[in-house]
Amino acid sequence: MNYYWFVFFNSDLLLEKKSDGTYSVPLAGEPPVALKPGTRVLDISPMEDGTQVKAYYIESSLLEGSRYEWCGLRSSFYKLSNELYLKAGKCHELLYWDRSTQFCGVCGAPMKMYTNISKQCSSCGREVWPQLATAVIVLVHRGNEVLLVHARNFKSDFYGLVAGFVETGETLEEAVHREVMEETGIKIENLRYFGSQPWPYPCGLMVGFNADYVSGDIKLQAEELTNGNWFTKDTLPHIPEKLSIARKILDDWLDDHKQ
Incomplete structure (x- = not known):
């Protein structure tokens, strides 16, 4: 039986380069x-x-032969x-979770796989599942303008959307209103759900x-934030x-404003 092998060195994924120049997973x-x-x-x-799919980490990035190469996730x-x-x-999220939950947080005994997305303590029986960090992201509209911001943790000069993590006991809608107010000081209304996206860096939604x-x-x-302003499609x-998903929301807005 053949398997797809998702092999990681830290956050780099092993890819196989095909004869036609395309890439796949081994x-x-x-x-x-x-x-x-x-x-x-x-x-x-x-x-x-x-x-079938299997995944594992390796401890060295050294490869033999030219069929394979490393690529950031x-x-x-x-x-x-x-x-x-x-x-x-x-795969990356589950490997990260597996490495982070080797021992029970209650009694300290080793954890063992129970299903492919859960573990059970070998001593007290406590069960754990992968944790997901949920964040909201919103494009705020003002006429033909949208609000874009540059966050301090951005690694380049691009501007993105207001975003932040959902807090305990908070609805998604409440999180959107709170994040926009905290980060920019403005009030919003008429929230419209756009969509969602896994964000495995390392375990987000x-x-x-x-x-x-x-x-x-x-x-x-x-x-x-280091900067933020209102932009039209011509001044982006x-x-x-x-x-x-930030780009997907922006592209959807740009499609609606084509001349």
């Missing part, structure tokens, strides 16, 4: 990188066509099919919205890359 009966004693191999839910979006990219994200401006002047939260700054 598909074979045996792992593409030899397993060492103690290597944990996770069984992941199969692909849509039923092909984010960058693999541009080299893999969407199905393989999404599965790679899930982004929930996207559109909203309309009501009142207030922009007063940036200095701890989080550098915007997020296509793999992100």
